[in-house]
Amino acid sequence: MVQVGNIAQPLDDRTIVAGGGVSIEALPAAVIVLSNDRIVDVNTFGLRLAGAIDRSELIGRTFAEVVVVGDPVSADLENAAASDGAGTRWRHALIRPIAGNAAPVLVSQGPDWMVDGQTTRLLLLVPSMSDGNEALDADARHEARGRIADVFANLAHEMRTPLNAVIGFGEILVGEHFGPLAARYKDYSRDIVGAGYHLLALVNGALDLGRASAGPDTLDERPVELRAVLTSTIAMLQRSATLKSITVEVADLAGLPLIYADETRMRQLFVNLVSNAIKYSPVGRGVTIKHWIEDDGQVCIDVVDGGVGMSIDEVAIALLPFGRTESAMRTGEAGTGLGLPICKAIVEAHGGRLTIDSAPRRGTTISVVLPANRLVAAPGHGGLLNLL
Template identity: 45%
Template sequence: MSACAPVQRSYRLPGPNRTTPGEGGFRVGDLIIPLPSIDPHVHCTRVYDIFADHPEWPALAVVNRGAVVGMIARPDLYATFAKPLLRDLYERRPISLLMDRLPLVVDADLSLDEVSQRIAHAKPEALVSGFIITERGEYRGIATALALMGRSVEQARAKNRELEEARRAAEAANSAKSSFLANMSHELRTPLNAVIGFAELIESEVFGPLGNERYAEYAADIRVSGHHLLDLINDLLDLSKAEANRLELSEGKIDVRSIVGSSVRIVAELAQRGGVTLRAEVPAPLPPLWGDERKLRQMVLNLVSNAVKFTPAGGGVTVSAALTEEGGLAVAVSDTGIGMSPDEQVRAMEPFSQIDNAMNRRQKGTGLGLPLTRRLVELHGGRLRMDSVPGCGTTITLYFPPERLESRVVSPAEA
């Protein structure tokens, strides 16, 4: 292109493109300032005059036979011509002597983040001089770092708006789910309790013999299945409320030793049928824990029943409670069962997820016990930790912070 071409055309620097980005997001092609290019043989004085005629132009690309060979930035040329000796030396010489021979050249389809990374790691000078944009190898124009930063801010705001909309949609969906589950659980529990009650009456033959012992077995199956379904409904509702931060704690002083002891007694029959040794190791005394007694019992029962179910005959399960070094409380359930790999531990904490192994397929479960237990301990300001080795067993520990202990806390009634 001849040296005269630039001065015969007038360009206005375009403002930011306000169109909404498509699926690919913002692209650097949106930043193009379609300035003409110059030939590498053009005299430096000619380029200086071009910049003088167009003070808004930040730089010019140097193109030879369709290929970008360099770039001359306004500040660089002006700095050279500000020194008389250098001006005398270069004013009649080609611009190729002063141009940047390795300018930052990017494709119009690149994302803003990619270009920002290139500037940061490969061409920091582009923050001042700008950079060249091409499309399929052909020169398209110049872009400035200022425009890049402005568009990046706009992109970040657009992403934040999308995230906010997604958050609101998720909250609305979660609220609708919780409302639906609450209504459905009420509608299901009423007839289900009747089914369980009638099954118990039939099984105990309150109104006379059934005539055939198989009827009693069927009634027992109905009762057990009904209780299983009722437990699922209750766990599902509690988990949904916990995820929506709508599960409330009915707090008071808790005797942890008593909770552990009662939980072990409840699961003792299951352990005996499976040939599993179940024991509790709780030193006395322990300071009372401030929390929701029913939910603590639910947590311990979930962990103990899981441990017994997945421990082969001849194995053992130990439930313990002790003070931590930080002054908090740790309730741990350890077993000598099948254990889990790291990937299986992640899946075990997901609702409705169950580990695929032969022993698991023989057990009834909803996959809600561990996720619900984690949410319940987090509601108490604590955390759940899982340590497991395949074939060696699992230890799950519930940690409660020091402020939950009676010696550190003042109840609302005592305040």
């Protein structure tokens, strides 16, 4: 596809005019075509590598949402990417598939050419390692994900017990329950308690990420009223919003649909998203939650803030586990770097997708899109809610 204005149109025969008119389907590697840093086409190998079924799942997304580029495979004395024996410069990268965990790949930039006055770029991607075996079948993947979730749960349990003891004894010292402490020792005790709570948050976050990444098999699914989920979310975060004079508004609260989902995970998803919007917004800025249903039945919810925002590179970092962006750290707000990866894993476990549109000092819009098979009923779409 190529982008012409706001309309996506296919390349003639999906052929790259530059470099001798070679069809991207004829290339023996994954190919992604970019224009203005957004994906406008991808070949069949690219779809497989990204875990996608249809091109529409990738087209329109920024390259940084799908691939995180790292260091060169080989470098010259100035640490720039050096050519291999065939004259190609490769970089290590991670591809984030539509569902599942990131996988290592090698990426190389192909030719650039002009389409309707816009520079269009071709990128080649290949798996960075392969043992020649076929991918695990679905049952093996489910079993592996279940084992990972069990490991996270056991690890969290084993770490929580001593951590709670450390925090508890630290709070006893801070409270001087057994007699006064010198000022320096009291300060050290506060540091111990603060570090203990931070580590506990990391343990809990890692556990949540493990559970969410285990896939749909771990979901406790039932009809869920999003209206109730968002109402309780806002009530839970009201104090932190009030402290910053921030108003959290839901456009057409009564129009929120009934969906089939894991209610606990949905609440966790929106608590994380709205909490981040409040945390990284300046005093007095509003946070808005918008929602609508596409013609094909997809459920779309946007969480919009006017906060510090992120660059494209920072968006890629924020979606990685334990990723903390420079703009977030400059605010002085504490964080574990697990909130957005957990949100992304929750949405993908429900068969949906999470995307981020952000720019420095412009704010951030995080979009959650759930597939049509998650919609039970909504006002104007027939079903149970029309009877309420």
